[in-house]
Amino acid sequence: MMATIRDIAKKMGLSVSTVSRALNDNQRISLQTRRQVKEVAEALGYQPNYNARNLTNQEANSVGVIFPVNNRVVDNIFYVGLLRGINEQLNARNYVLAVAVGESSDQVLENVRSMINRAQIKRFILLYSHVNDPVIDLLKSASVEFVTVGKPAAGQDWLYVDNDNVEAGADGTRYLMKKLHVSTPVFAESTNDWPYEVDRKTGYLREMSLAKKSPVVFSVPDNDDSVVNQFIEENPQMDGVVAVDDYTGLKVYHRFKLLHPGREIEVVGYNNSLPNELTDQHFHSVDLNPNEMGRAAVKLLFQPETEKLRHIIVSHIIQKS
Amino acid sequence: MMATIRDIAKKMGLSVSTVSRALNDNQRISLQTRRQVKEVAEALGYQPNYNARNLTNQEANSVGVIFPVNNRVVDNIFYVGLLRGINEQLNARNYVLAVAVGESSDQVLENVRSMINRAQIKRFILLYSHVNDPVIDLLKSASVEFVTVGKPAAGQDWLYVDNDNVEAGADGTRYLMKKLHVSTPVFAESTNDWPYEVDRKTGYLREMSLAKKSPVVFSVPDNDDSVVNQFIEENPQMDGVVAVDDYTGLKVYHRFKLLHPGREIEVVGYNNSLPNELTDQHFHSVDLNPNEMGRAAVKLLFQPETEKLRHIIVSHIIQKS
DNA sequence: CTGAAAGCGCTTACAG
DNA sequence: CTGAAAGCGCTTACAG
Numbered sequence: 001m002m003a004t005i006r007d008i009a010k011k012m013g014l015s016v017s018t019v020s021r022a023l024n025d026n027q028r029i030s031l032q033t034r035r036q037v038k039e040v041a042e043a044l045g046y047q048p049n050y051n052a053r054n055l056t057n058q059e060a061n062s063v064g065v066i067f068p069v070n071n072r073v074v075d076n077i078f079y080v081g082l083l084r085g086i087n088e089q090l091n092a093r094n095y096v097l098a099v100a101v102g103e104s105s106d107q108v109l110e111n112v113r114s115m116i117n118r119a120q121i122k123r124f125i126l127l128y129s130h131v132n133d134p135v136i137d138l139l140k141s142a143s144v145e146f147v148t149v150g151k152p153a154a155g156q157d158w159l160y161v162d163n164d165n166v167e168a169g170a171d172g173t174r175y176l177m178k179k180l181h182v183s184t185p186v187f188a189e190s191t192n193d194w195p196y197e198v199d200r201k202t203g204y205l206r207e208m209s210l211a212k213k214s215p216v217v218f219s220v221p222d223n224d225d226s227v228v229n230q231f232i233e234e235n236p237q238m239d240g241v242v243a244v245d246d247y248t249g250l251k252v253y254h255r256f257k258l259l260h261p262g263r264e265i266e267v268v269g270y271n272n273s274l275p276n277e278l279t280d281q282h283f284h285s286v287d288l289n290p291n292e293m294g295r296a297a298v299k300l301l302f303q304p305e306t307e308k309l310r311h312i313i314v315s316h317i318i319q320k321s
Numbered sequence: 322m323m324a325t326i327r328d329i330a331k332k333m334g335l336s337v338s339t340v341s342r343a344l345n346d347n348q349r350i351s352l353q354t355r356r357q358v359k360e361v362a363e364a365l366g367y368q369p370n371y372n373a374r375n376l377t378n379q380e381a382n383s384v385g386v387i388f389p390v391n392n393r394v395v396d397n398i399f400y401v402g403l404l405r406g407i408n409e410q411l412n413a414r415n416y417v418l419a420v421a422v423g424e425s426s427d428q429v430l431e432n433v434r435s436m437i438n439r440a441q442i443k444r445f446i447l448l449y450s451h452v453n454d455p456v457i458d459l460l461k462s463a464s465v466e467f468v469t470v471g472k473p474a475a476g477q478d479w480l481y482v483d484n485d486n487v488e489a490g491a492d493g494t495r496y497l498m499k500k501l502h503v504s505t506p507v508f509a510e511s512t513n514d515w516p517y518e519v520d521r522k523t524g525y526l527r528e529m530s531l532a533k534k535s536p537v538v539f540s541v542p543d544n545d546d547s548v549v550n551q552f553i554e555e556n557p558q559m560d561g562v563v564a565v566d567d568y569t570g571l572k573v574y575h576r577f578k579l580l581h582p583g584r585e586i587e588v589v590g591y592n593n594s595l596p597n598e599l600t601d602q603h604f605h606s607v608d609l610n611p612n613e614m615g616r617a618a619v620k621l622l623f624q625p626e627t628e629k630l631r632h633i634i635v636s637h638i639i640q641k642s
Numbered sequence: 643c644t645g646a647a648a649g650c651g652c653t654t655a656c657a658g
Numbered sequence: 659c660t661g662a663a664a665g666c667g668c669t670t671a672c673a674g
Contacts, residue, residue, distance in 0.1 A: 002438060004666095004667055004668085005667070005668070006667075006668095014644080014645090015644065015645045015646075016645090016646095016667090016668080016669095017644075017645055017646075017647090017669080017670080018643085018644055018645070020667095020668065020669060020670085021644090021669085021670090024669085028643065028644085029643070029644080030643060030644095033643080033644090047435075047438040047439045048439055048667090048668080049376070049439065049441070049666085049667050049668070050381075050439045050440045050441070051372050051375040051376040051381060051440075051441060051666085051667080051668090052376050052650090052666070052667035052668040052669090053667080053668055053669080054372040054650095054668090055370070055372040055373050055376050055649095055650050055651065055652085055666090055667080055668070055669095056649075056650050056667085056668050056669045056670085057650085057668085057669075058650070060371075060372060062417075062419070065420075067401070067404075076397050076398040076400070076401040076402075077397040077398065079397070079401060080388070080397040080400060080401070080422075081397075083388075083420060083422055084422055084423070084424065087420060087421070087422050087423065087432070088423065088424070088428070091423075091428070091431070091432055091435070094435070094439075096383075096419050096436070096440060097419065097420040097422075098383070098417050098418065098419055098420075099386075099404060099408060099418040099419075099420055100408070101401075101404055101405055101408050101418075102405070102408065102409065102412075103405065103409070107409070107412070110412070111408070111412055114368075114412070114415070115417070117323065117368040118368045118369055118370065118371045118415075119371045119372070119417060120370070120371070120372060220598075222597060222598065223597060225601065247596050247598040247599060248598060250598075250599060251598045251599060254575055254599075257579060258578060258579065258582060261579060261582070275393065275568050276543060276544060277541075277543065277568040277569060277571075277572045278568060278571060278572060278575075280546065325650095325651055325652085326651070326652070327651075327652095335660080335661090336660065336661045336662075337651090337652080337653095337661090337662095338653080338654080338660075338661055338662075338663090339659085339660055339661070341651095341652065341653060341654085342653085342654090342660090345653085349659065349660085350659070350660080351659060351660095354659080354660085369651090369652080370650085370651050370652070371652095372650085372651080372652090373650070373651035373652040373653090373666090374651080374652055374653080375652090375666095376650090376651080376652070376653095376665095376666050376667065376668085377651085377652050377653045377654085377665080377666050378652085378653075378666085379666070
């Protein structure tokens with residue numbers, strides 16, 4: 001049914017070796033032959049059979065994309081953006097995006113193991129970066145290439161893409177002060193201690209220090225609105241918030257509006273993850289550009305031997321609501 | 322390096338044919354031989370090479386999972402749930418989940434075309450169900466199997482999984498009236514006309530009619546809060562809302578709280594897609610069970626010739642916040 | 643510059 | 659119940 005290189009060879013009176021080489025742009029084949037072969041291939045609607053190629057190459061033309069086990073619902077929005085960027089670049093390289101995702105660490109490990117041993121996948125992208133990750137151990141011991149989204153913890157070293165979250169924290173803070181004329185921005189963090197939270201806070205603290213203002217950091221608990229209310233009442237001067245993510249930001253925003261129906265407050269969150277049904281012109285978000293992060297991850301994974309980038313930092317953009 | 326069936330055959334003094342058949346549980350091989358072969362395979366850490374198998378079988382052990390082009394950020398949460406359910410079932414069948422996603426319809430089409438012709442993928446799941454979808458046309462003309470998440474438009478017929486959205490609408494309405502003692506639930510729809518919106522509204526209207534109450538349907542625009550405010554003020558009797566999705570629900574909820582700081586209102590949304598940072602005990606959501614929908618999609622795709630289910634309806638669950 | 647041949651690791655019709 | 663052989667569609671070392 002589907003044309004093969006054998007069909008092309010027969011039609012042209014060439015050997016399959018020559019056709020194969022011509023299609024792969026092997027320099028040993030004359031330019032003219034290469035051109036002719038490609039024309040005939042085109043005319044016959046030739047499509048390479050990946051399974052055959054992968055078998056000879058002992059390597060699948062797939063990249064395994066690994067989801068974290070206990071992801072917060074919040075982050076799912078980010079993942080689909082990453083997938084888009086990754087797949088765009090994979091398609092351009094005639095690669096396939098294979099997903100590994102599971103409810104438990106064991107499920108994911110088994111999934112990845114199968115990708116390595118049975119499917120012969122040699123390249124992976126992790127949509128997260130955790131410490132003491134058994135998946136990373138597996139990838140290392142199998143000597144396959146991988147890139148994480150998010151930098152490794154201190155002391156660890158591997159390929160990764162990330163934002164500059166210190167700058168992102170600083171930019172959000174400056175945006176509030178310079179563009180929106182907020183006098184005393186507060187930093188709202190979650191009760192987690194993710195590396196990016198720490199970095200954004202560092203950026204905030206730096207900008208406050210540069211502006212010679214007193215920083216105020218407030219930890220927003222998951223399930224206790226009264227703490228938020230109390231904080232708002234104890235800080236009547238507050239006219240702007242840098243929140244560690246959009247959800248934390250929106251929560252503070254709404255509590256504030258309930259307590260001070262008349263007053264305005266400007267909020268900057270991170271991830272640009274909220275539908276506009278939920279926000280208004282006083283809510284802003286730093287877009288971390290997940291599409292570009294996905295693209296960058298693939299670039300790292302496929303970089304030629306000559307360049308040896310260890311990571312790519314993707315720039316962020318502040319979105320007006 | 323990796324053991325092959327040849328290694329097993331050599332070690333046991335059998336032919337590769339016998340080993341292959343034994344591993345595939347072919348009845349023509351004695352039970353004893355089958356058991357022994359499997360033991361040796363286990364001992365050698367044998368892993369089947371998918372590329373080799375796929376080449377002989379003329380079919381990849383992959384399912385293509387296709388994302389919609391213009392998805393709302395809102396829905397991403399749902400997609401990741403689907404992926405989890407799909408992958409769980411694929412792993413159990415030793416299948417791989419391959420993703421097709423793109424910025425444009427052409428990109429996705431090209432991606433799917435490549436999956437069919439080059440990767441030889443014969444089974445697909447679409448995470449959406451649109452009318453006049455060129456992807457569906459392609460899948461049909463290539464005679465590959467596919468399942469959509471969401472029922473096809475009237476007049477169309479193919480395999481699908483879905484919720485019973487009429488019942489989901491009715492259940493949300495009853496929940497408000499019976500459990501939460503809401504006297505006059507209002508239905509808040511978006512400005513879109515998705516089939517599931519229409520169905521949920523139908524369920525709402527039915528329950529209101531059964532309860533001999535006057536239905537009130539309110540269309541929430543994307544970017545105009547004043548319309549929401551006006552509606553709330555014109556309907557002072559409103560003490561509960563069935564919202565077509567969580568975002569619409571949360572928006573109405575917040576507007577209401579701003580206008581009536583003292584009063585409580587109960588809201589039921591759909592998708593269980595909001596992190597608890599944003600909700601409280603008066604916000605409820607109908608969980609559409611994306612994990613189970615994903616699992617069901619795979620089951621449909623792999624159902625034996627004997628049963629010919631055309632669709633699977635997955636049940637929903639109302640979650641208290 | 644081109645070709646004949648071997649091989650990648652499976653499955654399965656054919657033969658006994 | 660088991661085996662020898664062909665074949666799936668590629669790539670590439672070896673030869674010329």
